[in-house]
Amino acid sequence: MINPVCSPAMRPPALSLVLNEFPQRYEAIVRFLRRRLGSVEDAREVAHETWLRLAEQAGTEASCGPAADARAYLYTVAANLGQDRQRRAHWLQAHLQQGREAGAGVDHTPDVAEGLMYRQALSALDATLMAMPARVRDVFVAHRIHGEAQADIALRLGVSLNTVERDLMAAHDRVDTALRHWRGEPRRGLGGPTQGRRKSLASLLGAAAVGVLGLVGGWRYRQTQALHWAAALSTPQGQRLQQSLPDGSMLTLDAQTSVEMAFDARRRTVRLLRGAAFFAVSTDADRPFTVEVGALSVTVLGTRFGVDIEPAGTVLVQVESGRVRVARSTQVLAAGLTAGQGLRVASDGRSQAVIGPASAWRQGRVHFDAVPLGEAVERLARYARVDLRADPRTAQLRVSGTVEIARWDDWLQALPAVLPVRVVRDSEGGVMLMAR
Incomplete structure (x- = not known):
């Protein structure tokens, strides 16, 4: 993927100019992106990502070329990031659709996102199991989870083999109905074919939930462990x-x-x-x-x-x-x-x-409302990349206002005009606010 901040086809201005332009253009950029993306929340996310990309690239202007129009460049970066977001969304939608349509023979280990996607289905299936008559549920679990032979189940329960087979058919029918209800599909007719019913269960849940973990065991395991x-x-x-x-x-x-x-x-x-x-x-x-x-x-x-x-x-x-x-x-x-x-x-x-x-x-601003100067300086130190401090005598002075993060140094330089402080710089670039 081409770097949307510094590509050969788009030589940006000095990033300090672009960062200075961003706060004034923020709402206009959101409207611009909303028209492209169709969602104000997506538009704000991309606008925030635009600021992050620009801030991360600060200090690398020399590798990007000569100055250009800051406003046009800002909109171009936002548009490129919005296009990237749409492409990712389309890819994810196609990927999930493929997962839903996959058959029982797919051999893969589900990732966390897939497990979360099936959580509602698993809850419905769990409720279906609990609603089964006790013997039907016991027969189903014994045969499908523990692999017990139908004849052995019949002998242990004191029922005929035909009864065990009918219980299994009834259990499969209930599970199949629950899955189809989750998928929004019509229930099979009473006279409809039953061949492939077991395959339909696997295809609806995915091979990992049925073939790898076992049907009911898979539900229980994924509910307590695999979704972690x-x-x-x-x-x-x-x-x-x-x-x-x-x-x-x-x-x-x-x-x-x-x-x-x-x-x-x-x-x-x-x-x-x-x-x-x-x-x-x-x-x-x-x-x-x-x-x-x-x-x-x-x-x-x-x-x-x-x-x-x-x-x-x-x-x-x-x-x-x-x-x-x-x-x-x-x-x-x-x-x-x-x-x-x-x-x-x-x-x-x-x-x-x-x-x-x-x-x-997220929009490149920090607000202070009568906070101690020491706290304000500590907050700005997250961004400064140099050592910022206030001595004990100035740290308790109260300060209010909005600081553009990209221009934190300008804000420090303006402080002596409103507070009895002076700005002292050391040989390594650090800044100390000291009392006058």
Whole structure:
């Protein structure tokens, strides 16, 4: 894939010019992408990815050629990334369709995404088994899972071989009906052919769920083990990361952020260890999505929201769309935050309502509202790639305003005009804010 930021056919301007242009053009870029992608949420995701790509390429302008029009270049990068997103979506749709149409003879090991895709089917099948008469279920499990011969089952249960065969036929018919109902297909007529019924079960579930693990054993195993997925992600100073998750959700990590994730058949959990993250969560009413920060838990079913561990140790939760529940241990702090709403929670559990856009750092901005200067400097240090500090005398001064991340140095230079501080640089490029 051609690098959409620096391709031979498109020689960009200095990236500092493009980054400066981005905040002013953000909403226009979203409208531009929405017309192409047909979804405002997809448009915002691509706009955010555009910023990330540009920020990651900062400092590499020399390899890309002479200056060009920053606005035109910005739109070209966004359009290329939007096209890439559409191609990936089309490929995934075709891949999943092939998986649905695959026959029983396919030999492969399912990945996590496939397991998650069949979760609803497996739940329906589990309910079907539990609804069977006890003897029918026992016969089915003994023959299909444990491989017990029909004659041995008949002898053990004290019934005729014909009875065992009828029980197996009844069980297969119920399972077949459940699968067809899940697929939205009509049930076989009572007089319809039964040949190939066992094959239809395999083709509907996939060879891995039936042929490899065994029918019922496969359902149970995948519900408790095979649907488990875990990972850990971290970003260094000055870099961000956008990551697709197995359930179709999208995770965006700010600079200097670490998370641990664990998904299974019942829940989706992310532990935010440091930094800030934005979550575009795929809806799943049966598996809540929870972000944990110490004793704080943020729970959703499907929405878009950000969580930020601030330098003072407070946790900021902000919602872009949907509804979010915030709790600390067993205490519910907010039952339903909605779009534009937020909550700042201190380490002692005290909370304060916040109004504003979620995770403004995705658009290249950081907002400060009467925060200590030391905390503001620590927040900007995630992006600066140099050592930023404030001495104890200046760290407690209060500062408000919006900082363009790409121009953090300009903001520091302007501070002496509004605060009694001076900016001191050392020989290695580090910056210290000291009292005047």
